[in-house]
Amino acid sequence: MIQIGQASFALNDPLVLAGLGGATVLFIFFILLILAVRGASRSARAIEPLAYQMGSLAQRVSGLSDGQERLAGGLHHVSEAQATSQTAMLQLMEQRLAEVQERMSENLHGSARRTARSLGELQERLQVIDKAQANITKLSGDVLSLQDILSNKQTRGAFGEIQLHDIVQKALPSDSYTLQATLSNGRRADCLIHLPNPPGPIVVDAKFPLEGYEALRRAETPEQMTRAAQQLRISLRRHIRDISDRYIIEGETADGALMFLPSEAVYAELHANFPELVREGFAARVWIVSPTTCMATLNTMRAILKDARMREQAGAIRKELHLLYADVDRLGVRVANLDRHFGQASKDIEEIKISADKAGKRARRLDNFDFEELAGEGEAEIVPLTKPGE
Numbered sequence: 001m002i003q004i005g006q007a008s009f010a011l012n013d014p015l016v017l018a019g020l021g022g023a024t025v026l027f028i029f030f031i032l033l034i035l036a037v038r039g040a041s042r043s044a045r046a047i048e049p050l051a052y053q054m055g056s057l058a059q060r061v062s063g064l065s066d067g068q069e070r071l072a073g074g075l076h077h078v079s080e081a082q083a084t085s086q087t088a089m090l091q092l093m094e095q096r097l098a099e100v101q102e103r104m105s106e107n108l109h110g111s112a113r114r115t116a117r118s119l120g121e122l123q124e125r126l127q128v129i130d131k132a133q134a135n136i137t138k139l140s141g142d143v144l145s146l147q148d149i150l151s152n153k154q155t156r157g158a159f160g161e162i163q164l165h166d167i168v169q170k171a172l173p174s175d176s177y178t179l180q181a182t183l184s185n186g187r188r189a190d191c192l193i194h195l196p197n198p199p200g201p202i203v204v205d206a207k208f209p210l211e212g213y214e215a216l217r218r219a220e221t222p223e224q225m226t227r228a229a230q231q232l233r234i235s236l237r238r239h240i241r242d243i244s245d246r247y248i249i250e251g252e253t254a255d256g257a258l259m260f261l262p263s264e265a266v267y268a269e270l271h272a273n274f275p276e277l278v279r280e281g282f283a284a285r286v287w288i289v290s291p292t293t294c295m296a297t298l299n300t301m302r303a304i305l306k307d308a309r310m311r312e313q314a315g316a317i318r319k320e321l322h323l324l325y326a327d328v329d330r331l332g333v334r335v336a337n338l339d340r341h342f343g344q345a346s347k348d349i350e351e352i353k354i355s356a357d358k359a360g361k362r363a364r365r366l367d368n369f370d371f372e373e374l375a376g377e378g379e380a381e382i383v384p385l386t387k388p389g390e
Contacts (some may be wrong), residue, residue: 160206196308203247209235279354
């Protein structure tokens with residue numbers, strides 16, 4: 001960029017390059033002209049024809065000077081036009097830059113708002129996740145405590161008794177069972193259901209040997225699985241035998257008992273992989289039930305209890321039915337008497353209407369002074385009010 005006064009010229013402009021080239025040529029030409037004039041003054045005497053040529057050359061130089069002036073005027077006009085276009089371009093660029101800056105500001109503000117909203121939603125979700133994590137931590141603690149409960153034989157028995165109590169309480173009336181009932185042999189049953197004879201009271205035992213099942217579930221090698229399965233068979237056979245010996249008493253309880261399993265998984269494991277134990281329980285009259293099958297069994301027992309209570313009350317129901325029949329018969333007699341009274345009342349009302357009509361006619365004739373008609377009708381219409389001889 002070349003600054004001349006208030007005009008600015010760009011070096012990459014073709015017009016400026018052309019002007020600079022022309023000026024350079026003129027400058028070189030003037031130098032050569034000066035050297036030629038100096039050489040001509042020295043040899044003016046010897047070369048007279050050269051003076052004439054130099055005059056012609058001066059005229060050409062004068063023409064070149066005029067062309068240079070015109071070129072300078074054109075360059076000035078071009079520089080002014082270029083300055084005007086640059087000013088307009090700068091204004092347009094400033095306007096575009098302002099628009100771009102405004103749009104960028106709006107986009108930044110919008111992005112900031114969206115980011116703030118997203119951060120708020122993220123904070124809320126993090127709070128929900130924290131609550132869920134706290135619940136999971138609490139649940140894991142509860143699961144660990146439940147595992148501790150099930151790992152102890154006494155606490156596991158108490159847990160099974162509580163679950164059995166909840167199921168029995170929902171399925172049977174409160175007077176149809178007894179918890180922790182003591183039998184004649186001194187054994188205490190977890191639950192004794194008072195069924196009528198037959199089959200008689202039936203015992204439900206809620207203590208199950210879970211150690212064998214836990215060992216089977218933790219087994220990793222075939223040897224460990226075989227050992228755990230054998231341990232489960234031995235403990236379950238012993239438990240079935242204990243229930244049969246302790247809770248099946250001839251003449252006092254039913255000829256069978258229930259072994260309650262507080263876990264559906266254990267029940268499914270026994271029926272899937274240890275069917276011989278289930279068959280041995282049937283043979284010993286010890287029926288294995290889970291929470292689901294126990295509820296179904298108790299519903300059947302409730303139907304038996306209901307039927308037995310209905311049979312016990314059959315005499316009272318028959319007596320009440322006889323009294324009800326007598327009441328209905330007595331009610332029919334009284335309805336017939338009432339109907340007869342209503343018929344007599346209806347007849348009396350009809351006779352009263354006839355008498356009222358005759359009295360009305362007599363009153364009208366009296367009002368009209370028709371005594372002759374009254375005398376004739378009176379003799380003909382005299383009716384005794386009482387029967388003869390009364």
